[in-house]
Amino acid sequence: MAEFALPKNSKVKKGEVVDASGGAENAKTFRIYRWSPDDIDDDGNVKNPRMDEITIDLDKCGPMVLDALLYIKNNVDSTLTLRRSCREGICGSCAMNIDGTNTLACTKDINDVTGDVNITPLPHMPVVKDLVPDLNHIYAQYTSIEPWLKSDSPAPNRERLQSEESSLILNGAEGNGPAACILCFCCSTSCPSYWWNGDRFMGPAILLQAYRWIADSRDDATGERLDQLEDPFRLYRCHTIMNCTNTCPKGLNPAAAIAEIKKMMVARR
Numbered sequence: 001m002a003e004f005a006l007p008k009n010s011k012v013k014k015g016e017v018v019d020a021s022g023g024a025e026n027a028k029t030f031r032i033y034r035w036s037p038d039d040i041d042d043d044g045n046v047k048n049p050r051m052d053e054i055t056i057d058l059d060k061c062g063p064m065v066l067d068a069l070l071y072i073k074n075n076v077d078s079t080l081t082l083r084r085s086c087r088e089g090i091c092g093s094c095a096m097n098i099d100g101t102n103t104l105a106c107t108k109d110i111n112d113v114t115g116d117v118n119i120t121p122l123p124h125m126p127v128v129k130d131l132v133p134d135l136n137h138i139y140a141q142y143t144s145i146e147p148w149l150k151s152d153s154p155a156p157n158r159e160r161l162q163s164e165e166s167s168l169i170l171n172g173a174e175g176n177g178p179a180a181c182i183l184c185f186c187c188s189t190s191c192p193s194y195w196w197n198g199d200r201f202m203g204p205a206i207l208l209q210a211y212r213w214i215a216d217s218r219d220d221a222t223g224e225r226l227d228q229l230e231d232p233f234r235l236y237r238c239h240t241i242m243n244c245t246n247t248c249p250k251g252l253n254p255a256a257a258i259a260e261i262k263k264m265m266v267a268r269r
């Protein structure tokens, strides 16, 4: 039987335990992944990641996981590093794994988690520091699909109009069409195919974005966009496992968008 051993420096160790709740009745423990390339041990090696356990009084912070993380950063450990901006589920920057699911910290209610709240960065991405994943590769993939309107007609003096029917394809009947994607990458980082083939498979977030332009009635580069995806890896590594759609915090359906691209590939043969 094959035996696997993780490299020594990849094992997540137990970290600091801090009770900052002051014995409050409404206390909750947050187990938070910590790693920094600047944490060096006595032998000059970068220290292993660790899970810190920090207990706080929930009456002192807002209701969402992001509120708790910012409370911890402001009052317990200012070195805790995370991305966030809008705190309204719009910018996509606070995506992380909470209680085993990729989601947005700013829209995840603390009370939806039973017991301790486990928080780790988005899975299968290199980590810059603590809860901050390195998104350079996935943004390079995003750039590769050329996510802008390509039209053969001269630019009009005002917006390029669409029929209601055409705009529905982009916006969705309930605002959950591909144009509502906030590029949080919860979907791509929950996709097993993307974990193993992320160097060549575009993954659900980028394919949903590709579909957003392919399906745009104002865009004239459909054939060129499909040509770019016609490849055994870029598109066809999707095996319809559906993790992407199940995890999207905005209720979008990247798996359906991928299926639509596949149908268009077949239709043009």
Ligand code: SF4
Binding pocket: 190, 191, 192, 193, 194, 203, 204, 237, 238, 239, 240, 241, 242, 243, 244, 245, 254, 255, 258
């Ligand atoms: S449906 Fe496709 S893209 Fe979505 S999780 Fe499954 S394999 Fe990944």
Ligand code: SF4
Binding pocket: 180, 181, 182, 183, 184, 185, 186, 187, 188, 204, 205, 208, 247, 248, 249, 250, 251, 252, 253, 254
């Ligand atoms: S499809 Fe959903 S999960 Fe994926 S990047 Fe867009 S908003 Fe995030």
Ligand code: FES
Binding pocket: 083, 084, 085, 086, 087, 088, 089, 090, 091, 092, 093, 094, 095, 104, 105, 106, 107
């Ligand atoms: S902070 Fe913008 S989506 Fe959470």
